Amino acid sequence: MPAAAQQTEAFRSWHRDKFSLFIHYGLYSELGGVWQGKPVKDGYSEQIYSFGIRDMSQYEPLAQQFRPDRWNADAIVALAKKAGMRSIVFTSKHHDGFCMYHSAETPFNIVDATPTRRDVMKELSDACRRAGMKFGVYFSLIDWHFPEATPISDHNADLITPAHHQYNMRQVREILTSYGPVSELWFDMGSLSPEQSEELYRLVHELQPDCMVSGRLGNDCADFAVMGDNELPTEPIAFPWQTAASLFPETWGYRSWQERGTIADKANEKIEELIRVVCRGGNYLLNIGPEGDGSVLPYEAEVLTTIGEWLALHGEAIYDTERSPFGELMPFGEVSTKDSVLYLFIRPDMAGREVFVPVNGNYLEEVANLSTSGTLDMVIRKDGLRIKMPTVMPRRHLVLALTFSRRDFVLTDKPLACPLNVANSTRIY
Template sequence: MTMNLKSVILFGLLLGTAFAPARAETPEQKAERMEWFSRAKLGIFIHWGIYSTGKTSESWAFHNGYVSLDDYMKQREEFTAAEYDPALWADLIAQSGARYTVITTKHHDGFALWDTKAGDVSAVKSSPAGRDVIAPFAEEVRKRGVRLGFYFSLIDWPREDYTDIYRAGPVRYKIADEPERWQHFVDFNFAQLRELNETWKPDLYWFDGDWEHSAEEWRSKEIVDMLRSTNPGVIVNSRIQGYGDYATPELGVPVVRPESEWWETCMTINNSWGYRLDDDDYKSPHTLLCMLVDCIGLGGNLLLDIGPRADGTIPDEQVAVLKEFGRWTGKHAEAVYDTRAGIPAGHVAGYTSLSLDGKTLYVYLPYRPTESVEVKGLKSRIARVRVVGTDRELAWKQYNDISWSEVPGVYYIDVPEEALDEQITVLALDMEEPVRLYRGSGQILSFNEY
């Protein structure tokens, strides 16, 4: 039997796994699509689901055998969302200075937070909440100009048509032995993603769980093609077996910049992704802000996670962190959003970034200088030094600036106590030209004109 292209596409749409191929994207087109993400710098991750009772970790609790699947799923009975205020959530996110947010639409346990027609396990059908909790959140977030991202687990361990459930095994089946069963699961994934995509057209998808199967098995390329067929500007993270746009190192800022041009570090606010009754080990705002400027200095973003309770309230400790982030990012917006990766370590004791034109070097000081801040290896000359977020200019001196030496002199910037921010002080070194650096090991002078 022969089929023309139109028939092939129609047949694929019926199956839910084949779509017209996307046109090849040029590097310039991708850079344009990624521009908002590259400037965003801060996002807020939200882990919310039946695990938000605080009794267990999200999904891994039953997968790793710490609790039975039945006991884990019984937590649905306490997912009430009774105090859920999506407008308050959106306000806190916007006030934090975050330019995007990513909410868990479905974790590895298969519990969907929207009114999915593709399955029976959801906030609407199988919890006291009895309603779609994604819809009002998406509406409120977009009212505030914040980009909307959806976390979606490719894994759905409890489903009978998925291959695995427990880490220690045994597997339910092998795809090679039961391809029709696997196809049924793939169709289910496509159906749920189509619902999310056509209803909300999110700005970003944050996939997870791709390690359990290959790109061919997940139909990764087809997933991305399907999403972009109706949502062409959407950004996709790396966890889809090679078809994503940006890297996602987890729970630790990289020591060196990732190879990917675009990346983010996702980070918990305490030690847990979801709300936990027994986890009060919260990181301080100062610690988390240091992580933010570290990411900025390496040219990436920080995706900071919060974990609301099952009733929809957000713990006070998490609210306090978001508000302090808002104070700091609001004051230092110039040195947060429209920046690119800074200069290599060793030139100054602090984190750095550059303005987009390269003519301003931002220096982030997570400490209180006792006298002055040393900056070495700057071949470009400083025109002035400012304290970002204030109208204050600082004095500086340059020592050993010898005209016939290739090694530039060392700058010492006076930073008085009253100029310091309570968390991280930011200096703006406005240069006479785009920053140029000396990166050598020093020089022995063989003559002296004095």
């Protein structure tokens, strides 16, 4: 992972943002996880071609009925901002090879193959630019529609032939030259040679030097690592990384028969994941899957809105922060930091109990409770703080901001984790 990229303002801006929207929208959305009247329960619904069809002559005609009539790019950007997100990453092309932008490389794209002839990716990039929202692109390195890429495998780690690699190069070039500034290019799947990864990495930075490249390009050609799908690390990690998570781990693309549960429970689950990711040093990319007509499910919109309401109160402990300065997890919850401020995310099950924080209390200047207006009993010592939790805690977390007069307030000598397997970006097949 090139260290030089981590010194740029573009990288620092990406790292500070912390929370982004992933959108899986494609031809597969028209099916909603159903083929020939039956739910396809194997695999993700965006991979329904691989798990349920395997016949392109049956899949291609779906484009003739694919009408994104309810796709509203401005409304989606407004929803992302309401959720407290700082960027949007959109699926330009998934494994099925159907391009959600106007590609000159194949007629199998949303403009040339569908009745409405709308370039929804262009609409989204324009809407992001109008609203001051960063725009990123997902790009599948495997392509089940490209002749050189068949037959396909079940593990999505197919080798990329020379002809297929050049096809990918041309499509990446047209995306990076026709859709405005791209904040990150989220490559996915395939098994590339070191030379192929390096060539794509160089191409991205030649065309858009500020575009961050995801670790799934492979062969250490990346600006940040990517955990496995929905994967959360077990401890703080000392290099830049991202977790991509879906509202429903079973699928990324729209699934009509998905069991969704309550909005409150799902929002709590995703807030918990956001906290864990940020406090362990990463960025959180949370996915929704619009229906075939482009509409966002009201359930998903409500979950995002609920997360945004929480961030409106607690965002200072998330945005622009760094991982926990402690080399191990704290027993009471999670920790982030910003300059000389330490943020504590204390779990509800700590109600009535004492929390110990290994910091030099002599440097403590202020304690702010971001969750409630109540005061806390505290014992301040040079060898640590002891804070008594109230008997009634907030439903999610009690968030405290501890301000110190110096930055060297932490008492720990355990190094942070740097597991080697993450550098090449774990894939979930």
